[in-house]
């Protein structure tokens with residue numbers, strides 16, 4: 001038995017707690033959505049509706065099953081095509097824009113089916129959001145989650161495996177696993193006459209393009225998600241569908257041609273995407289054929305005043321400039337043990353004239369570069385310096401949804417206090433030398449380059465932005481491409497490349513023990529690569545501005561993790577970016593779990609060309625909420641185009657403080 005659609009007793013729930021999100025559904029679209037029939041000759045019972053995604057309706061008489069649900073608006077319009085009850089909703093994958101309307105089905109007996117591999121995302125969504133992430137959290141890039149589960153749990157009645165057939169009133173849907181856009185995404189194949197239709201979710205959108213990049217970024221630049229996507233595209237191509245019915249945009253009427261083209265474009269991207277040096281096989285000599293041993297075990301001399309660790313098969317972060325006076329500056333310090341560091345520093349005091357460490361300068365916000373920062377401060381009196389932008393993430397990593405933050409390392413260190421916040425572009429006069437720190441994004445936007453002229457060399461400390469052997473013409477040196485590092489190319493590798501071309505260093509001191517002399521041609525190759533990969537992303541982007549599909553942060557909450565007590569409230573800033581060279585109109589509904597309220601519930605306004613703006617939003621928790629983690633989603637529209645609940649942030653409800 002199923003619940004009837006429409007008004008009256010037993011009808012779909014009116015939008016209640018989702019008022020804000022439903023509000024968002026009206027008046028957003030430039031043109032009113034309407035029913036379409038993707039294949040009226042062969043399959044007259046197939047309809048499609050579009051709101052936050054395409055919803056496909058297979059009907060038989062006045063009954064129907066839905067493939068994906070979108071924001072739920074479809075439920076109010078089914079009567080227009082003679083449907084009075086829905087028996088099943090089949091989800092292609094777990095992304096919120098597929099299923100965000102589910103709260104309207106609560107209490108009905110509409111059944112749900114979803115890929116078995118994604119069942120946990122539907123049923124226990126908050127499991128995938130952590131107040132204290134770790135490097136090896138499942139479905140995360142070093143602690144930053146890449147799954148986008150619903151705000152509220154969705155119980156799944158039937159978990160579908162690859163090869164299963166879902167039968168309903170003579171329709172036979174064959175389940176084909178097509179992960180890559182999401183970890184367990186599924187395509188449903190339907191044979192109608194001699195035509196095969198494929199409900200392909202977000203595997204590909206028309207034009208041989210990728211719905212989003214950030215959903216396929218499953219690891220730290222190794223391309224697992226991308227490779228999985230390519231395999232799925234090629235698997236689906238073998239099934240030779242005649243018509244592709246994707247989750248977004250128009251139907252694909254020439255799937256064989258487009259899937260082949262898509263696979264080619266993805267392979268081109270993969271070739272550019274993986275690191276520009278042999279990360280897995282690089283030898284110690286390739287990392288550093290330049291420095292020479294000193295009497296201190298493990299410590300090598302780079303130039304007369306510059307030293308670093310070099311140990312077989314170790315990638316420690318540490319270099320030190322020792323002035324003639326014996327005062328020293330350390331650049332990055334992490335991954336070796338405190339004992340190893342202590343022994344080396346004792347050796348340098350004995351043999352290399354080291355008297356005192358003035359400061360540790362931190363290259364970027366990843367924890368592995370300052371794991372021993374607190375040790376250097378407490379044991380050696382070093383002051384810790386870095387730029388403002390890096391400092392924010394060192395001091396409050398929990399406020400950011402970023403990979404490899406300090407608290408994800410099993411270090412016992414939750415944050416690192418910064419003693420001196422340097423301005424980007426600031427010069428430091430130190431022991432007769434002139435040092436400069438500049439913004440140098442690349443691998444992450446929260447990074448800086450320290451450079452100085454020393455011992456006849458212009459030396460740039462480039463952190464984790466480029467690595468390799470500059471003498472090998474096959475290497476361009478780029479490090480991992482990770483959108484979750486806040487690394488859109490214009491504020492990442494492409495910027496770094498132009499910066500280094502201007503700086504013209506003679507010697508690059510990379511992180512992880514790399515020393516790269518005479519890098520001019522290497523930097524040229526790096527610059528060329530940064531332009532090429534942007535072209536590759538553009539060819540795959542359904543939006544003429546690729547950054548909306550690449551960057552997972554163009555609407556974000558700061559802080560990303562916000563705590564509040566029962567019955568209490570907390571304010572976050574919602575930061576909205578406009579990547580376009582013209583004004584952008586946004587409408588963002590704040591979708592909080594039942595009982596929680598956002599004030600204001602909807603943000604609406606204009607943002608100037610190529611800029612960003614922040615808007616305060618206060619979240620209120622009900623007095624009877626259970627303690628724990630909640631998800632709050634942003635339902636987005638830009639310039640009238642509806643995106644749905646793309647991004648989210650975490651609310652943590654604390655136990656009420658006990659009265660004494």
Ligand SMILES: [Zn+2]
Nearest residue numbers: 093095181202
């Ligand atoms: Zn999706």
Ligand SMILES: [Zn+2]
Nearest residue numbers: 366368464511
């Ligand atoms: Zn690193």
